[in-house]
Amino acid sequence: MNLIKGEAVRLNPQLKGSFFKLANDTFGLNFRQWDELGYWNDTYCPYVFEVDGEIVANVSTSHGTMILDGRQYKAVQIGTVMTNPTFQGKGLSRQLMEKVMEDHVDANIIYLFANKTVLDFYPKFGFETRTQSIFTVNKKDIEPVYTEVKKVNLEDKPTRNIFYETTVFRKPVSQKMSMVQNENIVMFHALTQYQDCIYYVPNFQAFVILNETAQHAELIDVISKEPVNIQEILGCLPIQSEQIRLWFTPDDIKLPVTQGVFIDDGAMFVKNQKEIVYPNNLLYPYSGLA
Numbered sequence: 001m002n003l004i005k006g007e008a009v010r011l012n013p014q015l016k017g018s019f020f021k022l023a024n025d026t027f028g029l030n031f032r033q034w035d036e037l038g039y040w041n042d043t044y045c046p047y048v049f050e051v052d053g054e055i056v057a058n059v060s061t062s063h064g065t066m067i068l069d070g071r072q073y074k075a076v077q078i079g080t081v082m083t084n085p086t087f088q089g090k091g092l093s094r095q096l097m098e099k100v101m102e103d104h105v106d107a108n109i110i111y112l113f114a115n116k117t118v119l120d121f122y123p124k125f126g127f128e129t130r131t132q133s134i135f136t137v138n139k140k141d142i143e144p145v146y147t148e149v150k151k152v153n154l155e156d157k158p159t160r161n162i163f164y165e166t167t168v169f170r171k172p173v174s175q176k177m178s179m180v181q182n183e184n185i186v187m188f189h190a191l192t193q194y195q196d197c198i199y200y201v202p203n204f205q206a207f208v209i210l211n212e213t214a215q216h217a218e219l220i221d222v223i224s225k226e227p228v229n230i231q232e233i234l235g236c237l238p239i240q241s242e243q244i245r246l247w248f249t250p251d252d253i254k255l256p257v258t259q260g261v262f263i264d265d266g267a268m269f270v271k272n273q274k275e276i277v278y279p280n281n282l283l284y285p286y287s288g289l290a
Contacts, residue, residue: 001056003099005047009055010040018055019046026082030192039164039187044290046080047096049087057083057092059100062290064182066109066276067172073108073276075179079290081118097125109278111270113289119267127269131280132262135246136216137234137255142244145235152198152207154190163190163198163207163223170223173230177249179288186221186287194220194287201236204228209287210237217241221248221287231255247286 009015016035023029034040043064049057059081066075078100083092104110114122119129154160167183190198190209197211197220206228209220217239222228231253234244250257262283270278 002050003047003095004050005099006042006045009046009048010035010042014053015048015050015055018050018053019048019058022055022058022082022084023080027080029080031188034188034191037160037187037191039184039191041184043182043184047100049092049096051087055084056087057096059093059096060290061100061104062182062185064185064288065180067175067178067180068276068278069177070175074106076104076107076110077182077185077288077290078110078112081112081114093121094124101125105273108274108276109270109272111268111278111284113268113284114266116265116267122269125271127271130268130270130278130282132268132283133249133281134260134262135248135250135283136258136260137244137246139217139239139242139244141255142231142234142239145232147201147203147236149236149238150200150202152200154195154198166207166225167223169225171225171227173222173228173285174249174251176251177282177284179285182288185290186223189220189287189289199237201233203236204233206233208233208237210239212240215241216243216245218245218247218286221285229253247283249282249285 009019020031023031044062046058046060048055060079062077064075066073081093167186170180172178172180194209197209199208205226206222206224208222211218222233230250272278
């Protein structure tokens with residue numbers, strides 16, 4: 001059994017295929033298109049145990065820059081923690097986590113999102129839970145803005161290239177809390193569950209990820225090279241629902257915003273390492289979940 005990481009997995013077709021299969025079998029995730037289009041780069045690093053050319057356990061890291069109260073921090077997100085059922089109970093995830101923590105002592109913050117089955121695992125490595133908030137605005141409070149809005153198809157390569165470039169050089173969607181320099185993760189979501197939810201607003205030079213559910217609209221992200229006014233963006237979007245949830249932490253906007261406790265089956269865990277204290281009652285942007 002060998003512990004390998006990074007390019008040794010990404011550039012090895014057999015190991016990469018095994019990684020894809022384990023991720024699909026464990027979480028239903030499909031990394032293949034994301035990789036084939038060139039968006040898997042060295043900012044997404046798998047740490048794996050390999051046996052006879054097959055990956056049997058994995059812990060991945062994603063690197064980005066966290067904006068918190070206007071300051072920038074080197075941030076590492078842990079995700080895709082998975083073990084082949086045949087090899088569970090052998091401490092493989094623990095060993096991979098130890099290696100991840102050893103390699104990232106210089107990060108300001110390490111964080112992850114865990115499901116309810118493993119909530120006792122991560123405190124062993126110094127992680128603490130954080131309560132998240134949910135932010136909601138009402139459509140009736142939004143002043144309409146009459147401007148062109150285009151639906152975007154990322155299967156079109158030139159459009160996809162513009163979207164990616166904008167994501168690379170984006171301005172933070174919020175100074176209170178947001179992520180930049182995590183374009184690889186944003187592209188994964190844009191190519192999968194949000195592929196039919198992307199719009200472009202030429203007047204604001206902004207891409208918008210907007211999802212409508214049976215209960216409410218979800219403003220996932222606003223991506224632009226220039227600072228954007230969330231209130232104006234909301235005013236020009238084709239929103240049908242009466243309530244709009246903001247799946248990020250907004251700056252102060254000139255709209256009534258209801259803040260509640262975000263409840264799900266899992267938890268956010270953080271390990272503050274250097275010059276940062278990540279508080280409760282924020283919402284990590286959904287477009288950056290790994």
